[in-house]
Amino acid sequence: MVSHAGSAGTGKFQLRMSPWAIASLTLALVFLLPILSVFIAASGDTGDLWPHLFQTVLPRYVANTLILMAGVAGISLLFGVTTAWLVTRYAFPGRRVLEWMLLLPAAVPTYLIAYTYTDFLEYAGPVQVLLRDIFGWQSAREYWFPEIRSMGGATLVLGAVLYPYVYMMARAAFMLTPASLYEVGMLAKRSMFLTVGLPLARPAIVAGLALVMMETISEFGVVEYFAIETITLGIFNVWLGMNSLPAAAKIASVCFLFIIALLAIEILARSRRRFINTSRKSAQLPPQQLNGGKALACLAACLTPIIIGFVVPVGVLLSFVLKGYSLEFNNAQLSAAWHSISLASVVAVLVVSSAAFMGLVAHYQGGTWLRRATTVASMGYAFPGTILAIGVITAAGTIDNGIGRIVEGMFGITYHGWLTSGVGLVAVACAIRFQAIGYGAVTTGLGRLPPNMMNASRILGRTFAGSVRETILPLMRLSLVTGGLLVFVDVMKELPMTLLLRPFNYETLATYVYQYAKDELLEQAAMPALFIVVVGIVPVVLMNATLRK
Amino acid sequence: MRGDSATGLSLSGISHAFGKNRVLDNVSVDVAPGELVCLLGPSGCGKTTLLRIAAGLEPLQTGRVAIDGVAIAEGGKAGELPPERRGIGLMFQDYALFPHRNVRDNIAFGIDKKKGGRRADWIDDALAQMGLTNHADAYPHTLSGGQQQRVALIRALAPGPNILLLDEPFSGLDVGRRAQIRADTLDFVKKTGVAALMVTHDPEEAMFMADRIFVMNDGRVVQSGSPVDLYFQPANAFVAELFGPVNRFVGTVHDGSVETPLGKFNAGTLAEGSAAEVMIRPEAFRLSTEDSEPKPMPGDPDDLVVVSQPLEVLTARPLGRSSYLLLSIGNGCSVETRIPGAFLPGAGSMVRAGINPRLAHVFAAAAR
Numbered sequence: 026m027v028s029h030a031g032s033a034g035t036g037k038f039q040l041r042m043s044p045w046a047i048a049s050l051t052l053a054l055v056f057l058l059p060i061l062s063v064f065i066a067a068s069g070d071t072g073d074l075w076p077h078l079f080q081t082v083l084p085r086y087v088a089n090t091l092i093l094m095a096g097v098a099g100i101s102l103l104f105g106v107t108t109a110w111l112v113t114r115y116a117f118p119g120r121r122v123l124e125w126m127l128l129l130p131a132a133v134p135t136y137l138i139a140y141t142y143t144d145f146l147e148y149a150g151p152v153q154v155l156l157r158d159i160f161g162w163q164s165a166r167e168y169w170f171p172e173i174r175s176m177g178g179a180t181l182v183l184g185a186v187l188y189p190y191v192y193m194m195a196r197a198a199f200m201l202t203p204a205s206l207y208e209v210g211m212l213a214k215r216s217m218f219l220t221v222g223l224p225l226a227r228p229a230i231v232a233g234l235a236l237v238m239m240e241t242i243s244e245f246g247v248v249e250y251f252a253i254e255t256i257t258l259g260i261f262n263v264w265l266g267m268n269s270l271p272a273a274a275k276i277a278s279v280c281f282l283f284i285i286a287l288l289a290i291e292i293l294a295r296s297r298r299r300f301i302n303t304s305r306k307s308a309q310l311p312p313q314q315l316n317g318g319k320a321l322a323c324l325a326a327c328l329t330p331i332i333i334g335f336v337v338p339v340g341v342l343l344s345f346v347l348k349g350y351s352l353e354f355n356n357a358q359l360s361a362a363w364h365s366i367s368l369a370s371v372v373a374v375l376v377v378s379s380a381a382f383m384g385l386v387a388h389y390q391g392g393t394w395l396r397r398a399t400t401v402a403s404m405g406y407a408f409p410g411t412i413l414a415i416g417v418i419t420a421a422g423t424i425d426n427g428i429g430r431i432v433e434g435m436f437g438i439t440y441h442g443w444l445t446s447g448v449g450l451v452a453v454a455c456a457i458r459f460q461a462i463g464y465g466a467v468t469t470g471l472g473r474l475p476p477n478m479m480n481a482s483r484i485l486g487r488t489f490a491g492s493v494r495e496t497i498l499p500l501m502r503l504s505l506v507t508g509g510l511l512v513f514v515d516v517m518k519e520l521p522m523t524l525l526l527r528p529f530n531y532e533t534l535a536t537y538v539y540q541y542a543k544d545e546l547l548e549q550a551a552m553p554a555l556f557i558v559v560v561g562i563v564p565v566v567l568m569n570a571t572l573r574k
Numbered sequence: 575m576r577g578d579s580a581t582g583l584s585l586s587g588i589s590h591a592f593g594k595n596r597v598l599d600n601v602s603v604d605v606a607p608g609e610l611v612c613l614l615g616p617s618g619c620g621k622t623t624l625l626r627i628a629a630g631l632e633p634l635q636t637g638r639v640a641i642d643g644v645a646i647a648e649g650g651k652a653g654e655l656p657p658e659r660r661g662i663g664l665m666f667q668d669y670a671l672f673p674h675r676n677v678r679d680n681i682a683f684g685i686d687k688k689k690g691g692r693r694a695d696w697i698d699d700a701l702a703q704m705g706l707t708n709h710a711d712a713y714p715h716t717l718s719g720g721q722q723q724r725v726a727l728i729r730a731l732a733p734g735p736n737i738l739l740l741d742e743p744f745s746g747l748d749v750g751r752r753a754q755i756r757a758d759t760l761d762f763v764k765k766t767g768v769a770a771l772m773v774t775h776d777p778e779e780a781m782f783m784a785d786r787i788f789v790m791n792d793g794r795v796v797q798s799g800s801p802v803d804l805y806f807q808p809a810n811a812f813v814a815e816l817f818g819p820v821n822r823f824v825g826t827v828h829d830g831s832v833e834t835p836l837g838k839f840n841a842g843t844l845a846e847g848s849a850a851e852v853m854i855r856p857e858a859f860r861l862s863t864e865d866s867e868p869k870p871m872p873g874d875p876d877d878l879v880v881v882s883q884p885l886e887v888l889t890a891r892p893l894g895r896s897s898y899l900l901l902s903i904g905n906g907c908s909v910e911t912r913i914p915g916a917f918l919p920g921a922g923s924m925v926r927a928g929i930n931p932r933l934a935h936v937f938a939a940a941a942r
Contacts, residue, residue, distance in 0.1 A: 477670035480631050483657040484664045485684030486733060491658075499674055 045489065046395055049386040052379060053402035056457055059416030060408060066419040067278045069271030078263065078272060083279065086259040090283070092176060093183070093248070093255060094241050100184025101237045104330040105191025106230060110218055111327055113199040116312040117320035123327045124196075125569040130334025131189040132561030134518040134535070136246020137554055138182045140542040141338040143250065146173045174251040183247055185334035187237045193568060194233030198226035204310035228294045235291035242283055243409035245521035250542065256280045260411045261521065270415065277412040284407045339558060345551035358553055361537040368448065368523075368533060369516035372455040373509040379456070380463030381505060385493055388471055389479055403464035405457040410521035417454040418526065447528060454522045459512045466508025470501035511564050517557055581642045582606040582769035583628065583662075583737045588637035589649075590623055590793075597623050599793040601637075605769040607736065610760070612780040613773045614816070615790035621773045624790075625739050628771065629664045630657035641737060663735035663768070667742040669726035671714035677701070677725050678710045684733040700728045703762065720751050727759060731766055738763060740772040744779060756782055777817045781805065789813050806932050811853060814935045820853035821909045824939055832936055835903045836929060837879040841936050849939035858933030859911035861899065861925045868928035871914075878928030885909075885927055890918040901927065 111117075112124045146152050148165055162168050172178065202225050210221040223230075248258045256276060264273035315323060345351060380403065387399040405413060432438055478500060482492035498505075520535045527536065534553045541550035583605045590598035597620040605611045613621040626632040627647075628639060636649035641662075646655040671680050681697050701707050704724040714722055723743065730738060743759065744752050760783055763770050774780050780787050781801035788798040789812075797809040808814035823834040827841040832850045839852050860868040864884050870876060885901040888908055892898075897918055899911045911927070919925060 475670065475673060476668050477666045478672065480629075480657070480664075481666060481670035481672070482683075483631075484629060484662065485729070486658045486686055488656070488658055496672060500672075 043390050043489075045386045045390050049383045049391070050395060050398060052383055053398045056379075056402040056405065056460060059413060059420045059454070059457055060405070062416040062419040062423070063274050063277050063281075063412055065423070066270055066274035066415055069274065071269055071272040071275065074263075074267065074269055074272045075275055078276070082254065082259060083276065086254055086256045086276070087279070089176070089253055090242065090255040090257075093179060093244075093253060094238050096176070096180030097183045097187060097237060097241045098234055100180060101188040101191045101234065102230070104184065104188035105233065106195050106223075106226075108327050108330060109192050109195035109199055110222060111323050113196055114217070114222075114310075114312055115315045115319075115323055117315045117323045119324055119327075120312075123324075123331070125565070126331050126335075127192055127327060128189045128565045128568055129331060129562065130186045131568075132558050132565050133186050133335060133338050134246065134520070134557060134561065135183060135186055135240075135244055136250065136520055136535075136539060136542070137342075137558065138186050138334070138338045139179075139247040139250045140538070140547050140554075141341040142173050142178070142182055144547055145337060145341050146170075176253055179247050179251045179253050181333070183241060183244060185330060187240050188330060188334070189565075190236045190240075191230060191233040194229040195226050198229035200309060202226070204308045207310045231294035232291055235287050235294060238287050239284070239291075239407050242280065242287070243411075243521075245409070245411060246539070256283075257409045257411050257521075260409075260415070261525070264411075264415070264525070270419070273411075274415050274419070277409075277415055280409065280412060288404065288407050339555070342551045342555045342558070345548040346555065348548075350548040351550060351552040354552075357532065358537065361532040361534050361553065362556070364448075364531060365517050365533040365535070368452060368455070369513040372452050372459065372516045373513040375452065375456045376459055376463035376512045377466070377505050377509045380460060380467045380508070381498070381501075384464055384467030384471065385497060389489065399464070403460040406459065406461040408458070410454070410458060410519065411525065413454050413458050414522045414525040417450055417457070417522075421450055421453075448531060450526045451523050451531075454526055455516050455519060458519075458522065459515050462511045462515065463508045466504045466511070467501070470504030473504065474500055507567055510567065514560055514564050517560050582609070583771060584638075584640040584643075585624065585628055586638045586640070587649075588624060588627060588634070588639075590620070590627065590632070590635050597793050598627075601790070601793070601795055603771070603788050603795070603798075605737070605771050607769045608764070608767045609785045610763060610770040610772060610783055612784035612787045613771065613790055614775070614777060614780040614784075614787050616775060616816075619790040620793040621790050622741060625664075625741055625771065625773050628737075629662055629739055630655060630660050631664075661733070661735050661737070663730035663733065663738040665726050665730040665738070665740045665743050667745060669714075669722045669746070671722055671725060671729070673714055676711050676713050677706065677717070680714065680725060681729045681732045684729065686733065697728070697732065700731075700762075704728060704758065719746050719748070720755050723747060723755060724758070727762060731762075731768070736768055738766075738768040738770045740770060742773055742775070744774075744776075752779075759783075789816060808935055811851060811935075811937050814853045814937070818855060818857075819910065820855055820935075823852040823854070825850055825852065835905075835907070836881050836909070836927070839879065839931065839934050839936050844936065844938055851937055851939045853935045853937070854909070854929060855933040856898075856910045856912035857896075858930045859899075859909075859913065860928040860930065861911065861913055861917060862928075863919070864924040864926060866926065868926050870928070870930070874930045875932060877931075879931050879934070881927040881929070884924040887919050887921055887923050887925055889921060892916055892918060899925075901925065 108123075108127050112120055112127065144150055153170060156162070156168070156170075160168070173182075199222055202222065206221050206225070207217050210217045213220075215221075242255075243257060244255070245257055245261065247253070248255045249261065254262075256279065260273045260276050260280070263269055263276060383399045383402065387396045391399070408416075474497070478496055479489075479492050482496040483489070487495060517533075518535060519533075520539060523533050523536055524539065527533075532540075534557055538547075538550040538554045538557070541547055547554070585604070586602045588598050588601045589596070597618075601620070601624060603611065603613070603624070613624060615621050623632060627634055630647070634647040634649050634654060638645055638649065639647040641660065646660055648654075672683065675683065678697060678701075681700070682694075685693075697710075698707070701710055704727075706721060706724060706728075709717060709721060709725075714725065717725065723746065727743070730740075744756055747755060756779065772780075772783060774783075781804075784801055786798060787801055787804050789796050789804065791812055797804060797813050799807075804813060805817055808817065814820055823832075823836070825832040825834055827844045827846055827848050827850050829846075830841055831838040832841050832844075832852050834852050836854065841850055844850055860871060860874070860878060862868040868878060868880065870878055885903060888900040888902050890897060890899045893912075895914070897913045897916055899913060899917070899919075900908050901911060902908050
């Protein structure tokens with residue numbers, strides 16, 4: 026039979042637009058508007074600032090960004106691929122626990138690992154104190170100690186918390202490769218890793234790596250704290266430091282080139298991932314039992330990234346709390362926690378409902394073009410928070426100006442620009458940035474639906490809306506809740522957009538920790554920081570559950 | 575072809591394309607109340623698309639869909655009735671039972687009490703009739719394939735539709751269970767008196783179920799008629815081959831018949847001197863030992879086409895109910911035959927053959 030992918034009309038140009046499709050398209054445009062607005066902002070007048078920036082700092086920004094990306098990619102590959110292979114192929118003591126502990130560093134926001142390592146490795150920190158005690162050194166001049174607040178340090182700490190993306194993708198690919206293929210390699214007496222595991226997992230690994238790269242470009246907390254002048258930090262500094270939004274937007278448009286390249290790589294890699302047949306459950310190769318030295322070596326190899334990416338930063342925060350810092354709850358902390366939780370909840374609901382709406386309409390009612398528009402509308406994740414912030418504020422400003430002119434012209438009332446002066450701006454920016462998570466959840470949910478559910482429901486007398494309500498949404502509930510939870514956690518951890526767009530005196534836990542860390546008073550914010558990490562463990566548990574299935 | 579005034583389902587002049595790929599070309603099919611019509615054809619012939627168009631799951635491009643003489647969709651016109659308002663039942667190939675509802679709730683899903691749909695006692699009766707009474711509270715994934723199939727059938731009929739569409743309703747079942755479920759399904763559908771349109775690629779299934787069969791190929795209806803008509807009077811080689819394997823010979827029409835190594839066959843209306851092909855079904859053969867004459871079986875015409883020379887047995891294999899014999903006809907050529915019962919002469923022995931001419935079909939060779 027001709028394959029009907031469960032949806033109507035695949036005709037090449039169907040202009041039979043249902044009201045649902047129109048509503049969905051409008052929503053998609055709202056999500057795209059801020060991204061397009063960056064270009065509007067970039068066309069603004071910069072005086073002679075831009076040529077100056079272009080000649081002096083821009084090359085440095087670009088070079089630093091590239092160096093950082095390369096370094097983080099290297100570390101993520103090293104940590105992610107080796108550990109994924111070890112826990113999939115070998116059985117050694119502690120393997121089952123390590124399997125999911127390897128995801129734990131994903132719970133630590135990048136800015137927290139930067140703050141804690143700085144504290145850990147500074148002159149007065151525990152490491153240097155211990156070294157001085159042992160060797161009897163009196164001052165910093167008597168010994169050499171690596172500076173964590175450097176390009177190398179940034180690479181290490183970023184790699185240590187971002188490698189789980191690669192690990193997760195690689196492990197899933199290794200697990201899904203059928204045993205028979207490994208056995209072919211084994212019978213041919215060839216390296217199973219080099220001839221079977223790695224080539225088949227390559228697209229998955231590349232897709233994971235693309236995500237790591239996007240996170241690296243977007244990175245704000247670490248580069249700001251370590252003063253690594255990347256493009257993202259440049260945008261932030263030019264906007265806030267030189268007070269020039271147009272110039273910042275111009276730098277942002279340079280950044281677009283990187284993002285588009287990465288998006289292309291990711292999409293390509295994801296489409297190629299299909300060459301492992303995931304639809305059928307094939308037998309998995311039982312892991313090979315290791316003992317003695319080899320088992321110890323595996324254990325050490327898997328523990329290293331966990332220690333660097335999770336144990337040390339959490340240990341530093343815990344030790345602050347154990348020493349009695351940051352234990353009394355004050356109003357500022359409580360209000361920051363409330364802001365974080367309420368903002369995260371609102372954004373989670375916003376993302377899941379908009380993603381469900383657009384995803385379902387595109388799947389069931391849309392032609393090819395509506396599906397594309399929906400996919401494009403969920404690409405906010407590829408754009409650094411600083412850039413989205415520019416876009417959102419420009420779009421909101423334009424709309425506010427428009428409303429202001431109309432209101433003043435018609436009623437003679439002065440309009441204060443409600444859109445540009447509220448928490449709503451932060452929520453919208455977060456919803457755009459994390460839309461992909463919701464859209465991913467909807468796509469997964471749709472993929473897991475048994476075939477013909479919508480058709481059966483409609484044949485049995487339900488309208489499209491009725492079918493969605495009574496049949497499709499109940500069947501997708503789990504995927505949607507999971508998606509919402511992931512969004513919630515990401516908003517809790519979010520820093521740069523909140524910093525740039527929040528109203529005066531509006532603190533979330535992340536900005537609260539940021540302020541204290543900036544004043545070198547991290548211990549005063551240890552408790553809120555730990556709280557962010559603990560919340561961050563939720564998606565780790567979820568991710569692990571998905572992998573185990 | 576009946577007019578629009580007729581009751582039941584009428585699909586007329588339907589053409590459909592996916593992009594540039596034309597899957598239906600001016601197809602017309604009608605189903606009267608109480609009648610079961612089969613769309614039979616190979617994969618990709620467009621039969622499922624036609625079913626989806628009738629259901630409203632695929633927007634109509636060209637043609638007309640009418641129920642009881644009232645158009646519910648017309649190509650090029652707005653106002654196509656959405657699937658939920660057509661009052662058509664559809665049984666999906668994969669059953670499409672709702673996994674989050676139990677058997678009873680699945681069946682009751684489409685019943686609209688306000689519109690006078692069937693009531694709870696109807697569901698109980700249907701479940702009892704299909705041997706599912708003990709499974710009313712079970713969830714679909716706990717049922718066997720055959721049970722799911724029956725739930726899907728009851729669910730499709732529960733709202734009391736006048737039209738029932740069945741998409742390959744038996745393809746998911748074990749061969750062993752099929753015959754019984756087929757019989758149950760036919761019985762159940764016939765009792766409701768709906769106009770039923772069923773899609774299948776299995777000719778035996780179509781012949782068992784259908785009052786009329788529409789054979790489709792490449793988006794067109796190539797022949798329609800009763801199962802007996804189609805089996806004994808296929809309109810062309812495609813239909814003949816669809817209903818089972820054939821031994822194929824080519825020849826020229828001479829004096830109203832075609833000469834083959836097995837004898838002369840009536841060429842019907844084919845022109846003198848034109849190229850023709852003769853298709854002889856393996857089950858057309860009547861065999862006997864070398865020292866006796868092959869005899870007609872009950873149902874055969876009196877005069878078999880008798881093969882003049884004895885044929886050498888190359889292989890003889892038992893198939894249970896019948897025997898398979900491969901016979902040499904000289905020049906390195908052979909014919910396949912299928913004989914009821916166990917007739918298994920040794921390889922190399924000679925047999926005499928007669929052919930039931932009703933199972934030997936002659937077509938113009940250009941038809942291919």
